[in-house]
Amino acid sequence: MSGADVQAATAAARPQRAPGSLRLFWRAFAENRGAVVGFAVMLLLVAVALLADWVAPHSPVVQFRDHFLAPPMWQRGGSAEFLLGTDDVGRDILSRLIHGARLSLLIGLAVVALSLSGGTVLGLSAAFAGGTADIAIMRLMDILLVFPSLLLAIVIVAILGPSLFNAMIAVAIVTLPNYTRLSRAAALGELARDYVTATRSAGAGTLRLMFLTVLPNCTAPLIVQATLGFSSAILDAAALGFLGLGAQPPTPEWGTMLAGALEFYQRAWWVLAFPGIAILVTVLAFNLMGDGLRDALDPRLKR
Numbered sequence: 001m002s003g004a005d006v007q008a009a010t011a012a013a014r015p016q017r018a019p020g021s022l023r024l025f026w027r028a029f030a031e032n033r034g035a036v037v038g039f040a041v042m043l044l045l046v047a048v049a050l051l052a053d054w055v056a057p058h059s060p061v062v063q064f065r066d067h068f069l070a071p072p073m074w075q076r077g078g079s080a081e082f083l084l085g086t087d088d089v090g091r092d093i094l095s096r097l098i099h100g101a102r103l104s105l106l107i108g109l110a111v112v113a114l115s116l117s118g119g120t121v122l123g124l125s126a127a128f129a130g131g132t133a134d135i136a137i138m139r140l141m142d143i144l145l146v147f148p149s150l151l152l153a154i155v156i157v158a159i160l161g162p163s164l165f166n167a168m169i170a171v172a173i174v175t176l177p178n179y180t181r182l183s184r185a186a187a188l189g190e191l192a193r194d195y196v197t198a199t200r201s202a203g204a205g206t207l208r209l210m211f212l213t214v215l216p217n218c219t220a221p222l223i224v225q226a227t228l229g230f231s232s233a234i235l236d237a238a239a240l241g242f243l244g245l246g247a248q249p250p251t252p253e254w255g256t257m258l259a260g261a262l263e264f265y266q267r268a269w270w271v272l273a274f275p276g277i278a279i280l281v282t283v284l285a286f287n288l289m290g291d292g293l294r295d296a297l298d299p300r301l302k303r
Contacts, residue, residue: 028296035292041285049102056095057083060252064090069268085270087261093270096252097278103253104234104282107168111233112226114172119179120222124210126180127187138184141177149174149232150239157245164237164253167246171236175229182225186218193217220297227293231286238279254279 030036048055058064070086071078078085084094126137144152156170190196191214199213240246241255249256254275261271 025296029292032288032292032295034288035295038285038288038290038292041281042289045101045105045282045285048098049105052098052102056092056098057081058092058095060096060099061091061250064092066090069264069271071268072270084274085268087257087271088264088268091250093257093274096257097254097274099252100254100257100275100278101282103164103247103251104237104279107164107171107237108230108233108286110168111172111175111237112230114168115175115229116179116222116226118172119176120183120215122176123180123183123185124187124215127184127191128206128210134184137180141180144174144177150236153236153240154243154245157240162245162248164247164251167237167240170240171233174236175232178225178229179222182221183218186221187214190214190217224290224294224297227286227290231283231290234286235279235283 029039064082064086067079067082067086067090069088070082070090072085073080073083075085082092082094084092084097086092087096122137122141126134147155153167153170153174156173157166160166160169187210196209196213199209204213237246238253238255238258241253242259244259247253247256249260257275258272258279261268261275265272
């Protein structure tokens with residue numbers, strides 16, 4: 001058969017989406033108020049990250065030597081020039097938090113892109129190959145899952161060397177099994193569908209079946225996992241930065257800011273509190289949005 005015949009057979013057998021599906025999806029998503037709040041916070045974080053150079057009142061690395069450990073503006077001794085105070089070397093905390101948002105979102109995006117693409121390819125390959133290849137891939141993923149994620153990331157960074165790039169590689173490897181197992185399970189469920197059988201009978205090759213026929217119908221669980229994995233990537237990268245294995249000073253990364261603030265927690269609470277709050281709000285926002293996406297994309301969870 002020609003390529004046009006293959007496309008026609010695939011389109012006829014594949015489940016069609018109802019008109020207005022985007023509107024129905026948003027209606028189901030908006031039923032979860034927490035998810036809407038998380039989505040709004042995520043949009044705010046993205047806007048702050050993109051406009052960090054214009055929104056931040058100061059450079060994140062400039063030291064104001066007359067303002068060491070200056071308190072927030074609402075405390076005695078505070079100044080409107082430094083709304084959230086300064087750290088132990090006189091750097092503006094608000095500016096570092098704003099630029100840290102850009103870095104944290106970049107870390108999450110890079111980690112999710114690496115682990116999602118790699119895990120999807122491995123999962124689809126295991127589902128289509130079967131036999132020894134399937135067993136080998138899944139046993140390798142099981143081995144990675146045996147180790148605690150943070151411990152495995154620490155070992156990988158210790159081998160590669162402490163840096164932000166190596167931390168992202170380590171977190172991507174740690175989260176790879178989740179996407180591999182999920183994409184394999186979704187692909188196995190789709191392989192028994194009529195539209196896959198029709199496309200295979202029309203003469204479509206394996207790669208076409210994998211990436212053009214089966215993969216588009218496996219995206220819903222992968223999108224949900226990617227959203228939840230985004231928050232996990234930010235949290236793991238912050239943990240590595242806190243341990244001194246991620247971003248190195250003076251990079252304005254939230255975990256690194258926490259590590260440098262430990263010795264001042266008794267007399268300068270703001271140096272430790274604000275980076276921790278930033279991590280908490282970001283991770284909570286992405287988790288809430290992920291829950292809303294799961295409820296909206298899974299018909300079994302709709303009321």
